[in-house]
Amino acid sequence: MRVGIVGVGFMGSTHAAGWAETGAEMVGCVAETIDEARPLAEQCGIKIYSEVAALLSDVDVVDICTPTHLHMQMILQAAAAGKQIICEKPLTRTYAEGQLAVRACQKAGVRLLVAHVVRFFPEYALAQKSVAEGQIGRPGIIRLSRGSFRPKKPVGNWFLDEAKSGGILMDLMIHDYDYARWIAGEVESVFAKKVSTGHPDAKVDYGMAILKHAGGALSHVAGAWAYPPPTFRTHIEIAGDAGLLEFDSDEMAPIHNLILRASQSDAPDVGLPSSPTSESPYTTQIKEFYRALVDDAPVRVTAADGLAAVQIAEAALESARTGRAIHLAGN
Numbered sequence: 001m002r003v004g005i006v007g008v009g010f011m012g013s014t015h016a017a018g019w020a021e022t023g024a025e026m027v028g029c030v031a032e033t034i035d036e037a038r039p040l041a042e043q044c045g046i047k048i049y050s051e052v053a054a055l056l057s058d059v060d061v062v063d064i065c066t067p068t069h070l071h072m073q074m075i076l077q078a079a080a081a082g083k084q085i086i087c088e089k090p091l092t093r094t095y096a097e098g099q100l101a102v103r104a105c106q107k108a109g110v111r112l113l114v115a116h117v118v119r120f121f122p123e124y125a126l127a128q129k130s131v132a133e134g135q136i137g138r139p140g141i142i143r144l145s146r147g148s149f150r151p152k153k154p155v156g157n158w159f160l161d162e163a164k165s166g167g168i169l170m171d172l173m174i175h176d177y178d179y180a181r182w183i184a185g186e187v188e189s190v191f192a193k194k195v196s197t198g199h200p201d202a203k204v205d206y207g208m209a210i211l212k213h214a215g216g217a218l219s220h221v222a223g224a225w226a227y228p229p230p231t232f233r234t235h236i237e238i239a240g241d242a243g244l245l246e247f248d249s250d251e252m253a254p255i256h257n258l259i260l261r262a263s264q265s266d267a268p269d270v271g272l273p274s275s276p277t278s279e280s281p282y283t284t285q286i287k288e289f290y291r292a293l294v295d296d297a298p299v300r301v302t303a304a305d306g307l308a309a310v311q312i313a314e315a316a317l318e319s320a321r322t323g324r325a326i327h328l329a330g331n
Contacts, residue, residue, distance in 0.1 A: 001025065001061060002025050003059060005019075005040075007065035008036055008037050009065065011088050015286060018283040019286055022290040023290070027047060030055055031048070052077055056081040059083065061083060062086070064086065068170075071087055075092075082109075089175070090166065098311075099307065114305065116301045117175075117282055118178065120281040120282075136241075136243035137241040140218070141217065145176075146173065147223065147226060148232045149225060149229040151225070166313060166314075167205070167317075168223050169317050180211055181309070181312070184217035186308075190315040190316050204226035208222050209319075235250075315328055
């Protein structure tokens, strides 16, 4: 299996490290300039291509790690060439673009695997497994939060242009929209708010979204670009009718802080079993994608999941803009 990476920033380099742990052959990378591509190319011993079209004839898999607004066209281009596709989250900038991308891959008979890496973090994966096994009964309320520093990018950079990235309600919080849906099922409606405050050179962003799931559960998703670097915090709380699962990254001991609290007042708290690993979740994700492509195996996150997350994120953006709850079409 020959792999080409499109985009050589943080995510491109991170995916490359994952591919290095598989049996795949990394052939080359694509970047806007040769200078940008050179460090990764030299590190991995791969060729630099000036554009995606030049890469396609030399690879079996295209791994897209470019800015969000470029994803759709690159997916369409790779699908038309019959290439298997890995794409960083968000799948696309809009739901309509995502629909086009998914349909193109279905028509071409190629797989489209979306890199929603939170599903591969041990704490999040263990919590989902525990819910699926019925350890806390039926989920009723899910609280998810994710906070870090506001990305420091040059003026004019795509990341701070909401039209290109979707801003905090899409780029950051889409992780937890996807996870909430993995836990509690399809989302019927979204109500969201966003606040940006401070001086342009020291702005902070806050986002909050309430997801109403078809099964009756409610998810409260909070995001913040408000902390000094390099702070990064996450929190999970899943309340069911028979118990509670909770994880807080501030406690510093990842898997052991995931606690099952039984609903009976005399029942002790139970620490869930550990899955000790020092492997990066990004590497775990690429390994699973590799096996899926080699063995035609299922994966824990599909193109449909990636599309659904974009639909939720787009609804959050519309809700924040209009002040109304947005009902998701088809749910």
